[in-house]
Amino acid sequence: MNILNRYLAQFNWTQILDDSFSKLISLLLLFIIFYLIKKMVHLSVKKIIAPSLKLSTQDEGRQKTILKLVENVLNYALYFFLIYWILSILGMPVSSLLAGAGIAGVAIGMGAQGFLSDLVNGFFILIERQLDVGDNVRLTNGSITISGTVVSVGIRTTQVRGADGVLNFVPNRNITVVSNRSRGDMKVLVDLPLYGNTDLDKVYQIIEEVNQSQMKNYPDVIETPTILGPKLDTNGQFYFRVSLTVKAGKETTIYHTFYRFYHDALLEARIELPTPTNSGTITKK
Numbered sequence: 001m002n003i004l005n006r007y008l009a010q011f012n013w014t015q016i017l018d019d020s021f022s023k024l025i026s027l028l029l030l031f032i033i034f035y036l037i038k039k040m041v042h043l044s045v046k047k048i049i050a051p052s053l054k055l056s057t058q059d060e061g062r063q064k065t066i067l068k069l070v071e072n073v074l075n076y077a078l079y080f081f082l083i084y085w086i087l088s089i090l091g092m093p094v095s096s097l098l099a100g101a102g103i104a105g106v107a108i109g110m111g112a113q114g115f116l117s118d119l120v121n122g123f124f125i126l127i128e129r130q131l132d133v134g135d136n137v138r139l140t141n142g143s144i145t146i147s148g149t150v151v152s153v154g155i156r157t158t159q160v161r162g163a164d165g166v167l168n169f170v171p172n173r174n175i176t177v178v179s180n181r182s183r184g185d186m187k188v189l190v191d192l193p194l195y196g197n198t199d200l201d202k203v204y205q206i207i208e209e210v211n212q213s214q215m216k217n218y219p220d221v222i223e224t225p226t227i228l229g230p231k232l233d234t235n236g237q238f239y240f241r242v243s244l245t246v247k248a249g250k251e252t253t254i255y256h257t258f259y260r261f262y263h264d265a266l267l268e269a270r271i272e273l274p275t276p277t278n279s280g281t282i283t284k285k
Helices: 002-009 013-054 060-089 094-099 101-127 200-217 251-268
Strands: 136-141 144-153 157-161 167-171 177-180 186-193 226-232 238-246 280-284
Touching: 013 060, 060 144, 101 144, 101 157, 136 157, 144 167, 186 251, 200 226, 200 238, 200 251, 238 251
Parallel strands: none
Antiparallel strands: 136 144, 136 177, 144 157, 157 167, 186 238, 186 280, 226 238
């Protein structure tokens, strides 16, 4: 007990409590200031940068992409300064740590190389305008494929929301192939399964009648549908293919709508249809 008392007696507890209280107050004020500055920065982006972009020649998707990028960069900068001042308040030699080669080596070992790869790849994605906010894309890396609508494009990650509502965060270094379905017109290939003994001339006639009667009701179909005719797939399924050129973003709706029109018209004409093994595909024009 005497040893413990002598050990504790060497500390100036009053000074320690005063320093701890001072640091606590400083951290509290820092967080309040950080919160206010962050709100002001994001308000400035919305009130100053956003209206300026609307006056430019950039389309809406590109404007949203630039806004998201600016917000991401500002957030990174703000959090960097927050961490810097927290360490300074706690009394750590921040400048020495940043300049030390040992810390740089630890940072690389903890994933700085991957971080830099994200930044470089993200830079080229943005400069080459491979995708914008609102684009319908398919991102591929080997056997991994993510499809959906681009929600945010950052210098480190890209956010894509799938058709099931799941929000995917994709590191930019993992994006090797970008298939953008929102650039230019799309081709919708409707495959109607048929039996081998079906009267093809009658099928041609029915499909042509459907096209002529429905085209005026669907302005998203920008060209007269092309009847490609009978085909065999790799599984030996005999089917009849029709190609439609549609506006970007409307391919799924048009596919399902016209497939139903063709299907009902063939059944109404008493043409038997087998169960399909390959009902249709959508491709870029």
